[in-house]
Amino acid sequence: MFNIGTDIVFIPKIKKILTDSSFLNRVFHEDERTPFTAEHLAGIYAAKEAFFKALGKDPSWLSVHIKGKAPQCVLTPQLAQKIKHTSLSISHDKEYAIAQVLVEL
Amino acid sequence: MNTILELIDSLKEKEGIALTSFNGYRHFHYTYQELYDLASRTAALLDHIGINKKDVVLIWGPNQPEWVAAFLACIIRGAIAVPIDVHNKPDFVEKVQKQTKAKLLITNTPLSQIKSLSLNNLFYALQFPPSQPRECFEKDIVEILYTSGTTGEPKGVALSHKNFCASLLALQMLIKPEKHTVLSVLPLSHIFEQVIGLLLPLQFGARIIYLPSLKPSLLLDSIRKERVTILLLMPRMMELLLVELQCSPLYSFYSLTKTGKLLLAPSLHFIVVGGAPLDNELERAWEKLGFEVLQGYGMTETTALLTCLLPEVHVHNSVGKAVPGVELKVENDEIVVRGDNVFTAYYRNKQKTSAAFSKGWFKTGDMGECDSAGFIYIKGRKKDMIKTSSGFTIYPEDIEAVLKKCSGVRDACVIGIPTRKGEKVHAVLLLENGNPEEVIAEANKQLDEIQKITDYSLWPDRDFPRTPLQKVKKNVVLGIVLGITPKRIAKTQRERLPPLKATIAQLTTKNILPNAQLRDLDFSSLDRVELATRLEQEFLTDVDENELRPETTVADVEKLILKGIREREVHVRRWTRWSIIRLIRVVIQHFLYIVTALLCRRVVKGRENVSGIRGPVIFIANHASHLDTPVLLMSLPFSLREKITPAAWEEYFFEERKEWYWKVYQLFAYNFTTIFWNAFMFPQTKGFRKALRYAGELVDDGWSILVFPEGARTTTGKLLPFKEGIGFLAKELKIPIVPIKLEGLLPILPRGKIIPSPGKVMVKIGKPLSFTTESVVEITKYIEDALKRL
Known part of the structure; x- marks a missing residue:
């Protein structure tokens, strides 16, 4: 079975929270923060949100790790058990970042 | 030097220990x-x-x-x-x-x-x-510090070894070198912290403590627990701490009898204040509680201290006398200084550098006076001075002091609005149940003719924009005020917002009513995550952001927080670690071990992997039966075994059950496991962070932790997927993980069975694993793989 999730993020909003370390620690793993730009973080955030929408669950931000230039989701064993495959795509345009996730259960 | x-x-x-840092969970010492x-x-x-x-x-x-x-x-x-x-x-x-x-x-x-x-x-x-x-060499540049600057573009101040050594030398003559414990809230990127909060303590061989947040309650707690002797603050932090102290019902008692310091922070020698001018009222309030306050005046360009007011010396309104090695005089009303601690140049800015010096003396930009005894009084910053149209010069600080004393005023900032003929005295107010017209009238009654406020505006945000040291950025305020029509801004005066409303107010401009839904307040999903983060910081309780949905109302949020605060430490039993309980436990445990030994014929492999362990570790094992814990503990050397706290699934003991026998069982089981096995509660659905904090406390105290990462007992014998809690534990506590595999316990006492049947058991103890930069997800996976391979 295939499920899809998508999310769009207004980048200036992320820009405002860039320096709030508790927010960063709550949502992003350390190496997801490189490069430390609002655009990049907005994309990662959108990807995670999209992922959980595809699963139909509430976000548990640090259970997913978005890695790589062609971004991929790395999951905790609990999550990985239920999911056969994930496919992710992120895009940016001026003030918006958008992500789409396809999940095969 | x-x-x-x-x-x-x-x-x-x-x-001795130089640095102690607390990461929110456990302490690290260097x-x-x-x-x-x-x-x-x-x-x-x-x-x-x-x-x-x-x-x-x-x-x-x-x-x-x-x-x-x-x-x-x-x-x-x-x-x-x-x-x-x-x-x-x-x-x-x-x-x-x-x-x-x-x-x-x-x-x-x-x-x-x-x-x-x-x-x-x-x-x-x-x-x-x-x-x-x-x-x-002396002249070599140690660092370039960009001044935060309350006005204009930041300048890079180049400071040399000579500057630092001169500053440290002066301080050494003023503060007795003892075995101090220093706690500071100032950032290391500021000169004040670098000199007084880092280099001087290191010189003295003192211990420096770093905390992860500036929450007043955390500060007060740490001062007590770590027996802090010197506290470094900026005035704003003194205000916030004072407010926190005033919340205590004993405050008036502390104040009248001067016992505040004695009862709240007996170890404290004195408080060092700097970074911004200290308000007299504030200082007096702290002195009334029995605290001794040491004030300093200086700036980045002078490598911190120029003058210092020692606690014993009570000269009001003064910032003290010049410190040894500093020459100070007043020229054209401005304070100018000379000394080895004064910098030589602004980085790559010859123009500003030459403008800052006059005949070898550095112009501080502060207007002041010096009395015959050598005490310095500061009237105000040159840059903040307002030149009115009648040609008079006034200091906004004086007017701000008057305004702040008026009832209904939370804070005030006075700026000069340029007009063709001069500047107008303009007050920007942060009100709390105050009527602006009345406030201005009341203030003007106390001010001189030339100082009177001509117009005012209400600041639209919860606070003024501030520098990292909490000084108001007046140039930013001016810019915004110029863009707004004076007197009334679209928003009506803000009433005093209780902390919940104030936290929500930071993320929305809409009216916050109890039945307003988050979606009505224009909260996007990102805003909800941010709100959860801020609420957690403000109320020191775990907030599950998934409870903050678009349809959640403000009243619901309040209920959520109250529930969190109540549940905060409900299921923590520290007394099970007391020595006398430990003694009893050891005895009882050995009886239980005998029973276990009768049921399970054990073979233990890999004991040599843990023989060299000093200090706490996290043991993890697969989970198949209730006998897992005793079997595992028995297989470890006594020195380790005695100081282990197993993590128990909180929901098992506290999940709501209808049947009365379940409730009785839960009560019995909770007491049995906490007292006889020294277990601590580890929630799996929420409140995870508080369990992590308690785990940190255990580790600080030298206790190891035993966790079953699957979270539940397997019924099939196959390893259940690990919950990521174990990854967090490993990453935050930074101690090694020892994987242990238990084989053969499933047939002995599987889930559901009450009477065990004897059998053979194999205990395989693995080599300790250490992690450095891996992520939580990666760590969880490594541990799972390590256990599978055993």
């Missing part, structure tokens, strides 16, 4: 020898990266031991450090990099344009042997 290098060199001879070693190795790392003498290194991060090591390493290497405040945005860092041609950025938030080195993971990257320090 001629150079800071001599100070760094002396570190390796000193004894002795003087360790600090010296870390700094030297970091210097070697810098060398390896290609940092040479006089190269610029940016350090952009919060107060933590790694920051100190990086800073000292730059000095050892002869490089120029440029500390940047955490609150500065990436564009500022880029600007600085372009100006200084910095070769490296040490930070937790790397930028792609500059070569970056991770601050948090610094200590994991030190594979090189310690580096020998390079020769350095």
Whole structure:
């Protein structure tokens, strides 16, 4: 079975929270923060949100790790058990970042 | 002492703990020898990266031991450090990099344009042997500090070894060198903290404590627990702490009898205040509680202290006398200074540098007077002075002081609005149930004719924009006020917002009513995550952001927080760690072990893997039966076994059950496991962070932890997927993980069975695993694989 999730993020909003370390620690793993730009973080955030929408669950931000230039989701064993495959795509345009996730259960 | 290098060199001879840092969960300690070693190795790392003498290194991060090591390493290497405040945005860092041609950025938030080195993971990257320090001279630049500046573009102040040594020398004559414990809330990127909060304590062999947040309750707690002797604050923090103290019902008692300090912080010698002018009322309030306050006046350009007012000396309104080595006089009403601690130039800014000096004296930009005894009084900043149309010069600080005393005023900022003929005195108010017209009238009654406020506006946000040291950014205020029509702004005066409303107010401009839904307040999903984060910080309780949905109302949020606060420490039993309980437990446990031994014929492999362990570790094992814990404990050497706290699934004991026998069983089981097995509650659905905090407390105390990462007992014998809680534990507590595999327990006492049947059991103890920079997800996976392989 295939499920899809998508999310769009207004980048200036992320820009405002860039320096709030508790927010960063709550949502992003350390190496997801490189490069430390609002655009990049907005994309990662959108990807995670999209992922959980595809699963139909509430976000548990640090259970997913978005890695790589062609971004991929790395999951905790609990999550990985239920999911056969994930496919992710992120895009940016001026003030918006958008992500789409396809999940095969 | 001629150079800071001599100070760094002396570190390796000193004894005791230099730095203690608390990461929110557990404490990390670094002795003087360790600090010296870390700094030297970091210097070697810098060398390896290609940092040479006089190269610029940016350090952009919060107060933590790694920051100190990086800073000292730059000095050892002869490089120029440029500390940047955490609150500065990436564009500022880029600007600085372009100006200084910095070769490296040490930070937790790397930028792609500059070569970056991770601050948090610094200590994991030190594979090189310690580096020998390079020769350095008095005149060499130690660092360039960009002043936060309440007006205009920041300037880079270049400070040399001579400057620092002069400043430290003066301080050593004023403060007795004892075994101090210093706690500071000031950022290391500020000169005040660097000199008084870092270098001076290191010189004295004191212990410095770093906390992860400035929450007043955390501060007060730490002062007591760590027996802090010197507290460094800026005036704003003194205000916030005072408000926190005033919440206590005993406050008036403390104040009348001067016993506040004695009862709340008996270890404290004195409070050092600097960074901004200290209000008299504030100082008096603290003195009435019995605290001794040491005030300092100085600035980045003067390597911190120019004058100092010692606690015993009560001269009101004065900032004290000049410190040894500083010459000070008043010229044209302005305070000018000379001394070895005064900087020589602004970085790459000849114009501003020559403008700042007059015949060899540095113009501080502060207007003041000096009395016959040598006490200095500050009237105000030159830049903030308002020149009215009638040609008079007034100091906004005086007017602000009057305004702040008026009822209904939370804070006030007075600026000069330029007109064709001069400046108008304009008050920007932050009100709390105050009527602006009445407030202005009341203030004007107390002010001189020339000082009277001509118009006012209400500040639309919860607070004024402030610098990292909490000084109001008046140029920003002016800019915004100019864009708004004076007198009334669209918003009506804000009533005093209780903390919940205030936290929500930071994220929306709409009216916050109890039945307003978050979606009505224009909360996007991102806003909800931010709200959860802020609520957690404000109320010190775990907030599940998934409870904050678009349809959640403000009243619901309030209920959520109250529930969190009530549940905060409901299921924590510290007394089970008391020695007398431990004694009883050891005896009872051995009886239980005998029973277990009868049921299970054990073979233990791999005991040698844990024989060398000193200090707490996390044991993890697969979970099949209730007998797992006793079997596992029996298989470990006594020294380890006695100091283990197993993590028990909280929901098992506290989940709502209808049947009465279940309830009785739960009560019995809870007491049995906590008292006889010394278990602690580890929730799986929520409140995870509080369990993590307690785990940190256990580790600080030397206790190891036993966790079953599957979370539940397997019924099939196959390993259930690990919950990621174990990854967090490993990452935050930073102690080794010992995997243990238990085979054969499933047939003996599986889930559901009550009477066990004897059988054979194999206990395989694995080698300890250590992690450094891996992520939570990766760690969980490694541990799972390690257990599978056993």
